[in-house]
Amino acid sequence: MTVNMTKGQAISLQKADGGTLTAVRMGLGWQAAKRRGLFGSRTREIDLDASAVLFADKQPVDVVFFRHLQSDDGSVRHTGDNLVGGVGQGGDDEAILVDLQRVPVHIDQIVFTVNSFTGQTFQEVQNAFCRIVDETNGQELARYTLDGGGAYTAQIMAKVSRVGSGWQMTALGNPANGRTFQDLMPAILPHL
Amino acid sequence: MTAELVRGQNHPVSQSRVEIRVSAGAPVLALASLADEQGRLAGSEVLAHPGARSLPGVDAPAELADRHTFAVDLDAVAADVHRVGVLLVLPPGGPVRFGAVPASHVAVAGPDGGTEIAGYTLTGLDAETAVVALELYRRQGAWKVRAVGQGYADGLGALLADGGLSVPAARELAAAALRTVAPVKEADATRAALPTLVGDVRAPQTPAQAPASVPEPPGPVPVSGVPYAGTPSGGDGSPPTISYTHPRRRRTSSEPPEPAPRPAAAAEPGQPPRPVAGDASGWSMDERLYNQVWGMFEDLARTAAAYRSAVEFADNRMERELDDALSDPRHRLGGSGNAARDTARARREELVAQAQAVLDRDLAQLVAEAEVVEPALPAAYARWDNPVWHGHRTPEEGPLALRLGDLHLPERPDLRIPMLVRLPLERGLWIDNGRTGSEAAMAMDTDRLRRAAMDMAVAHAVRLLAVHPADRFSVHVIDAAGAGAASLAPLVRAGVLAAPPAAGVAGVSRTLAELTRRVDLVQMALKAGAPEDLPPDVDTAEQLLIVHDFPHGFDDRAVTQLRYLADEGAAVGVHLLMVADRDEASAYGPLLDPLWRSLMRLSPVPDNHLADPWVHHAWTFEPDVPPQGSRVLDQALDRVAAARRTTRP
Numbered sequence: 001m002t003v004n005m006t007k008g009q010a011i012s013l014q015k016a017d018g019g020t021l022t023a024v025r026m027g028l029g030w031q032a033a034k035r036r037g038l039f040g041s042r043t044r045e046i047d048l049d050a051s052a053v054l055f056a057d058k059q060p061v062d063v064v065f066f067r068h069l070q071s072d073d074g075s076v077r078h079t080g081d082n083l084v085g086g087v088g089q090g091g092d093d094e095a096i097l098v099d100l101q102r103v104p105v106h107i108d109q110i111v112f113t114v115n116s117f118t119g120q121t122f123q124e125v126q127n128a129f130c131r132i133v134d135e136t137n138g139q140e141l142a143r144y145t146l147d148g149g150g151a152y153t154a155q156i157m158a159k160v161s162r163v164g165s166g167w168q169m170t171a172l173g174n175p176a177n178g179r180t181f182q183d184l185m186p187a188i189l190p191h192l
Numbered sequence: 193m194t195a196e197l198v199r200g201q202n203h204p205v206s207q208s209r210v211e212i213r214v215s216a217g218a219p220v221l222a223l224a225s226l227a228d229e230q231g232r233l234a235g236s237e238v239l240a241h242p243g244a245r246s247l248p249g250v251d252a253p254a255e256l257a258d259r260h261t262f263a264v265d266l267d268a269v270a271a272d273v274h275r276v277g278v279l280l281v282l283p284p285g286g287p288v289r290f291g292a293v294p295a296s297h298v299a300v301a302g303p304d305g306g307t308e309i310a311g312y313t314l315t316g317l318d319a320e321t322a323v324v325a326l327e328l329y330r331r332q333g334a335w336k337v338r339a340v341g342q343g344y345a346d347g348l349g350a351l352l353a354d355g356g357l358s359v360p361a362a363r364e365l366a367a368a369a370l371r372t373v374a375p376v377k378e379a380d381a382t383r384a385a386l387p388t389l390v391g392d393v394r395a396p397q398t399p400a401q402a403p404a405s406v407p408e409p410p411g412p413v414p415v416s417g418v419p420y421a422g423t424p425s426g427g428d429g430s431p432p433t434i435s436y437t438h439p440r441r442r443r444t445s446s447e448p449p450e451p452a453p454r455p456a457a458a459a460e461p462g463q464p465p466r467p468v469a470g471d472a473s474g475w476s477m478d479e480r481l482y483n484q485v486w487g488m489f490e491d492l493a494r495t496a497a498a499y500r501s502a503v504e505f506a507d508n509r510m511e512r513e514l515d516d517a518l519s520d521p522r523h524r525l526g527g528s529g530n531a532a533r534d535t536a537r538a539r540r541e542e543l544v545a546q547a548q549a550v551l552d553r554d555l556a557q558l559v560a561e562a563e564v565v566e567p568a569l570p571a572a573y574a575r576w577d578n579p580v581w582h583g584h585r586t587p588e589e590g591p592l593a594l595r596l597g598d599l600h601l602p603e604r605p606d607l608r609i610p611m612l613v614r615l616p617l618e619r620g621l622w623i624d625n626g627r628t629g630s631e632a633a634m635a636m637d638t639d640r641l642r643r644a645a646m647d648m649a650v651a652h653a654v655r656l657l658a659v660h661p662a663d664r665f666s667v668h669v670i671d672a673a674g675a676g677a678a679s680l681a682p683l684v685r686a687g688v689l690a691a692p693p694a695a696g697v698a699g700v701s702r703t704l705a706e707l708t709r710r711v712d713l714v715q716m717a718l719k720a721g722a723p724e725d726l727p728p729d730v731d732t733a734e735q736l737l738i739v740h741d742f743p744h745g746f747d748d749r750a751v752t753q754l755r756y757l758a759d760e761g762a763a764v765g766v767h768l769l770m771v772a773d774r775d776e777a778s779a780y781g782p783l784l785d786p787l788w789r790s791l792m793r794l795s796p797v798p799d800n801h802l803a804d805p806w807v808h809h810a811w812t813f814e815p816d817v818p819p820q821g822s823r824v825l826d827q828a829l830d831r832v833a834a835a836r837r838t839t840r841p
Contacts, residue, residue, distance in 0.1 A: 056505050072807045073501065074494030102554075104498035105546040106505040 019166060023135035025101050026112045026161065030128035030146070032085040045084045046125055047117040050094045051181040052076050055109040058192045062107075064096060065181055076110065079151060087120035096133060098160070100167055109161040111172075111188050113181050114146065118155040122146045122175075130157050132169060140158030142171055154178045156188055194299070194308040196477070197339035203310040204588045205328060208267040214260040214325070217294030218287050221370060223348075224250045224261040225277040225324075225355065232356035237270075239352065241369035248278065256283050263303060264328065266335050276328040277340070280314075281348050286371055290317035290343060298325040300337050307583050309343065312339035319345040377755045408672035424665055467561035469568035478570055478592050482612055486574070488558055489599070489609045490806055495554040496601050497807040502547035510540035555604050562607060569595075572659040573610055576651070577819040581828065584658060586835035587725065589736075591615055591659045596652070596794060598704040599802065599811040611802075611813065613792075616734060620758050620768030622791035623649050626775050632797035644796035646679035648815045649738050649771045651825065656736055656750045657688055658828040662835035666731055668707065669693040669738045670700050672745025676771070689834070690731070700745040704753040707737060707766055711757060714764040734765045742772040743780070751780070755787055 028050040051065035054076065062071045062188060066081035075098065084095040114130055122128060128146035133139065146155065151174035162170045176187040195203045214222045224240040226247060227233050237244075240252035249269035251259045264276060278291075278298060285295045299311040314325055320343025327338045344350040348369060352362035446482040472487055474480035513536035523529030564576070572582045572591035575598075594615050598608040625645035633641055635767050653667045669680060670691040683689050713730055717723045726732065741752065758768050770791060777784050793801065800812040818824050 057509065061505070063500065070494075071807070072494065073498030074491065074806075075498065102495075102498065102550075104502045105550060106502040106543055 021134055021136070022101050023097065024141070024169075025092075025098070025133045025135045026052065026096045026157065027131050027133055028094045028114055028129075030085040030093050044119060044120070046120050047083045048085065048094070048125070048128065049115045049117050049131075049180065050078070050082065050096050051113045051115065052078075052096045052098070053111045053113070053181055053188065054103075054107045055111065055184075055192060056106040057108065058189070060185070063181060073102065073104050075099045075104070092131075100160075109159050109192055110190065111159045112155055112157040113179055113184050113188070114155045115180055115184070117179055119153060119179070120154055121151045122155070123151055130155070132158060140170040141169065144171070144173055150175060152177055154184055154187075156184060156191060159191060195310040197310055197337075199339050199341045202336045202338040205266070205300060205309060205337050206588060207302060207309075208335070209263065209265050210309070210328075211261055211263050211303050211306065212326070213299045213301055213308070214278070214296065215298075216258045216260075216280060216282065216296040219256045219258050219283065220260075220286075220296070221256055221279075221281040221283055221369070222253050222262065223279040223281060224252050224262075224264070225279055225352075226250070226273045227275040227277065227355060228272055229274040229330075233274055233352060238355070238357070239365055239369060240732060241365075243368045243371065249273075252522030256602070257727045266328065273608070274330045276461060278326040278328075279348070279351065280323050280325050281370070286322065289345070290314070290320045290323060293450045296325065300326065300348075308586070310337050310339075311342065315342045317343060321345060321350040322351045324351070325756075354594045354720070376690060405589075451514040467557070469564045476592075481565065481569060481573060482593050484561075484611055485569075485610050488561055488565070489804065491554070492558055492601065492604075492607065492609060493804040493806050493809055494556070495551060496603050496809060499547050499551040499603065503544055506540045506543040506547070509543075510536050511817070513539070520781075527604050535713050551603065555607060556569060559604070559607055562609075565611075569610065570659075572615075572655070573612055573814050575610075576822065576824050581824050584828065584831065586662050586831060588661055590661065590664060593656065594652075594659070596621070597813055597815045599813060601809060601811060605812070608814075616762065616765060617767045618762055620762065620770065620791045621652070622770040622772065622788065622793045624774070624793055625771055628775060629793075630795055630797060630799035630801065632799060633795065636797065641796060642675070643679060644815075644817075645771050646676040646740060648794070648817060649769055650679050650683060651815075651817055652769065652830075653683060653738060654825050654828050657832045660734065662832065662839045664733045665736070666690040666733050667736045667738065668703055669740070670703050671695060671738075671740040672697070672700055673741055676740040678803075682825055682829055686826070686833045688829055688832050690735075695745075697745050697747065700750050701753075702748070703737070703755070704750050707757055707761070708753050710735070711761050711764050711766050715760065718764065732765075734767070735761075736767050736769055737761075738769045738771065740771045742770055743777050751784075755784075758787055758790055 030046065030048050032046065041076060049066055052062060053060050054062040054064075054071060062073075062076075064071050064076045064078050066078065069078040069080065070076070077097045079095045079097070086093045088104075096112065103110070110131075112132075113129055116122070116125070125146065129143060130146060131143040134140045134141055142158065144155075144157065154176040156172045156174040156176055158171050158173075160167050172191050174187065174191065176184050178184045180186075197203060197623055208732045212222070212224075213219070221242065224247070224649050225233060225648060226238055226240075233239070235246045240247045240250045242252070242254045245252050245254055247269075249265045249267070250260055253262050257455065269276060280296060280298075282288070282290065282293075287588035290296075295315050297313045299309060301308040312326060314323060317323060322341040323343030325342050328335055329338060344354070346365065349359075349363045349366035353359050355362075365382070375837075451773075468478040470477050472480045474483050514533055515525055515538060517529055517532035520532070523532060567578065569575075569578065569580065570591070571578075571580050571737060572661060573595045574580045577596070582767065592615065593612040594617075596613055598609045599611045600606075600608050621760065623645045624633070625642045627636070627638060627641060629822075636644075657665055657667060667683065667688065668690050669676075669683070671677065671680065672695060674693070674695050677693070680693055684692065690756055691703070694700055710730055713726055714732075717726050737757065739754065742754075746754070754768075761768060766789065774788055795801065798812050798813055798814045800810040802811045802813050803809065
């Protein structure tokens with residue numbers, strides 16, 4: 001039962017049995033560029049990157065991306081950079097795992113973003129999606145389809161933020177442009 | 193340390209006289225079979241059983257019991273015997289299958305109550321009534337033990353028949369072995385009345401499989417050939433399966449089957465699984481423990497990082513809010529300024545309290561883990577006060593890693609993380625006996641500090657000697673002025689040094705020249721692809737060179753040789769352990785800086801000079817030295833000396 005979230009929709013990260021979520025994964029998958037012609041290696045590969053920015057009081061304090069694969073506190077982990085995408089089978093090519101119990105207490109928001117590092121817009125990418133999964137049971141909480149998403153090179157996907165003693169997730173789905181998460185900072189700040 | 197085997201795994205047996213200890217879940221017969229190189233039982237003396245207890249080298253127990261201890265003298269078995277099987281057989285009238293009784297444990301131990309060499313728990317059995325638990329086998333002149341754990345639903349007769357005896361002979365021998373045993377009196381008359389060599393009562397018995405006519409060797413079986421390719425499960429012809437689960441681990445973690453790498457995956461939220469020693473990936477228990485210790489190291493670093501960043505954030509926010517309150521003109525009149533300041537402080541306290549709660553939760557988990565991991569560590573990783581040192585024996589193989597000391601953070605000084613480094617050492621070690629190195633060193637007088645540094649070096653040398661096989665590790669000492677003689681006395685007394693500590697300029701240059709030659713020759717041999725062509729006088733064991741009081745007794749040529757050893761030695765097994773005060777070599781100016789940088793600095797007193805690779809906290813290093821008055825070093829050295837005497841008489 002995947003919820004296809006709409007922009008701005010917020011869901012509380014509560015499990016059906018009332019317990020709060022303890023671990024979520026943001027997964028990003030896309031299909032590798034088609035090989036064509038004799039010099040197949042010259043096909044322009046598509047490299048999408050998933051990042052997570054950790055905010056405390058609207059100030060970025062840590063970031064997890066392909067050059068910093070684990071937040072200093074160990075609560076947010078990137079499974080590693082994938083430069084070419086998958087074969088479009090629906091699996092995650094890059095994933096960011098968040099252990100919500102171990103997120104430091106002053107971090108109150110975590111924003112997930114997707115960037116096209118090689119510069120192709122989402123119009124050119126096939127079968128690209130981004131999803132949020134309850135890591136404890138593999139259940140998909142939310143899914144976005146990226147391809148055909150317009151002439152953008154980045155998207156601010158979602159944020160998880162503290163509400164009371166638990167967490168809630170808000171789907172943002174805000175298109176933007178940029179090569180890495182740094183370029184997106186001005187676009188992220190209004191969502192905090 | 194006892195090696196806990198899994199099915200199919202083998203382990204060297206270095207002694208010729210061993211004791212087999214059986215601890216079964218029900219009264220069983222323990223027998224021994226003798227087979228040739230192909231695993232065939234041949235000749236008349238193939239089975240030591242209650243009717244014929246003594247065979248050359250083996251004495252099987254006579255009675256039916258759930259505890260057996262019997263001796264095997266591997267030197268005494270016939271030359272054509274290559275496999276000694278330890279068999280467990282359920283007696284007639286007792287439980288009808290091994291699947292119905294608790295798992296049995298079989299161990300190979302030193303003679304006369306010696307320590308266990310290897311143990312194996314027979315898990316995953318079902319309809320079997322006779323099993324081969326272990327096999328001692330000859331491989332290139334040396335004996336090894338292999339965990340077999342395979343059996344026969346059709347009993348001992350089928351087992352023997354599969355070993356190559358003719359069916360009538362196998363039946364006769366099996367009957368002879370079991371005849372002497374009084375049938376177990378069971379209340380259940382129907383079970384007691386069951387024929388002896390049958391198998392699972394629930395399995396449908398066709399007339400052809402009836403016990404009266406033990407048929408051809410049963411279908412699913414090969415004990416010879418590849419004995420651990422599959423587990424014959426019952427007689428139903430189902431495809432064989434192998435259980436790779438570690439029997440000991442399964443039993444110790446009674447909670448969730450596999451404690452997941454993240455606490456988030458605990459069975460119940462807020463109740464992390466109870467930590468288990470060896471809960472990490474790796475091929476061997478040593479590797480698992482090594483990885484687990486490094487996992488604890490990383491988790492503690494990151495947990496502390498989370499706490500520190502939260503506290504720092506809370507402090508900064510309070511400062512900012514206090515500044516705001518101070519500069520806000522509305523607060524100039526009336527008491528609202530005080531209220532704003534109190535709010536800012538309260539907000540800080542609240543966040544810090546939350547961070548503290550999370551820290552305490554994580555630390556409690558790590559402390560619990562350390563409590564189970566520390567006692568489980570093998571000698572190479574263990575503190576000197578760990579009891580493992582008392583039962584320590586010279587091992588067959590070199591260790592994976594070495595403990596250099598303990599690391600801790602100020603948040604929880606009593607939570608000590610063993611500082612383990614992989615062997616062979618990639619970098620040399622430098623024990624800093626200079627007083628300017630740290631505050632704690634400053635507070636000590638020079639003599640005591642130097643003594644402590646040299647004692648620490650000797651403790652490391654003893655540990656390295658003790659955890660390597662005899663003759664696979666040599667220690668050289670350069671002590672130009674003889675100032676370290678008191679610390680070196682135990683090494684000299686036990687006679688385990690490659691040569692007496694080198695003194696004077698001549699001694700220094702002789703030792704360095706010898707090691708330089710060795711490095712050069714081994715390098716050449718390796719480059720030429722002919723490591724076996726070394727001159728006979730070159731010692732191929734790993735070498736440790738302890739240098740005390742550098743640069744006393746060193747001329748320029750010796751300094752150059754030392755730097756050559758530091759740069760080139762590690763790759764060919766020559767390791768450097770410097771005990772030195774950097775200030776004393778200050779006459780060399782910056783020329784020696786690369787040497788100091790290439791060594792890993794340790795201190796004989798607690799010093800927070802080491803950083804972790806993840807978040808670069810400053811960790812306090814504390815050396816691990818034997819407890820006051822302990823004889824553990826001497827005992828370890830005696831064992832090294834004794835082991836050397838046996839390997840080269």
